[in-house]
Amino acid sequence: MDKQLCVLPCNGLDKSLGVIARAVALNLIEKKPDFNLICPVLLNTGDEKYESNLRESRTIVIDGCMTRCATKLIEERNQKIYKRIFIPDMSKKLKIKPGTSLKLSENAKKLAEMIAKGFIEELKVSEKEDIVIVAKTERMDFFDITVDKFYFQVPKEGYFFNENDCWIKPDSNRALIGITDYLQNQSSDIMFVELPEIGQEIEQFDDVGSFESVKTVLQLISPGSGKIVAVNKALEEHPEWMNQDCYQQGWFAELELKDFEEDKELLMDGPEYFEYMKEKILKEKELLDKEKED
């Protein structure tokens, strides 16, 4: 990888988490002077140098809170996020409380340093990993329904579903998992995915990862139990596949199944899920129409 790296922190001045995001960025730049630091405020004014920096580089965003200001700045520009640092996650992982002070406390300083240090280590590892694109495409039959301008499909066979709108497609002792058209529609254009780790043991209904759009952040809740044996790394480059082809190219992870017969007790098949989804969509439409009337 020879692309330049940009660092874009949210820089939230009115929240301790934003102040830490800024401190992480400064720590990264100190350790890696060849990274380009981008000021979100200046970027927001449309600064041409920053805009072209972003177009030509890979961007690391640092968000302090779920408002995700840094992420949104990238998404608004239709650019891709290369890596993201989310301060609440890191604070939990490193077991350092961020505190509420708007000035950088000793704890916050330590947290920012450790995040930056860990991130650079991680970057070294991920630069070595090859991106494997596994496209598993085959012809399928779907149930479908159109509501307003939205079109929803559900595969007729081979897939099972939970009520959290995620699918599992078993194939002997392995299975792919992903999100349904309903969830894909709920989130609109997916810009960023957070995949699980390979080797992780998953119970049925554990959350195995998340995906985000400008609108929201959603989780994938696993319909099955087992061990993660593969993840769709290609989604990091092409998160839009989850919108365009959520049942095939947009698969999220692969499980080595533990006891699918047992998992199946709490799952629906294609026809059952289609009915469930249809009812949900129509109910939401009814409520929405009512709200409009009011």
Add this chain to the structure above:
Amino acid sequence: MSKSYDAEKETFMGIPRKQIPWWPTINYEKCDFCMECDKFCPHNVYAKNNDEKQQLIVKNPYNCVVFCRACAKTCAPDALSFPDKRETTNLIKKLRSENK
């Protein structure tokens, strides 16, 4: 959409929603009332409260989507917890077999 949600009539996996005890619990020792979770949840589960010591409460527990724990991600002090997933799954299985 979430405003008119009627928990009384809702079911999850064929079980009345009210029979499934799934919602977040706030640890007031850890919570700093940043309200990030409330801002995040689209289902109107949380509410602001006038009590200085409990400025945030779980007002509509049954609006919470069973197995969702998305708002926990927003909470840096790790003040939110959820029921045991396996216990919940077993309970749902039990209730489903009783209903058959």
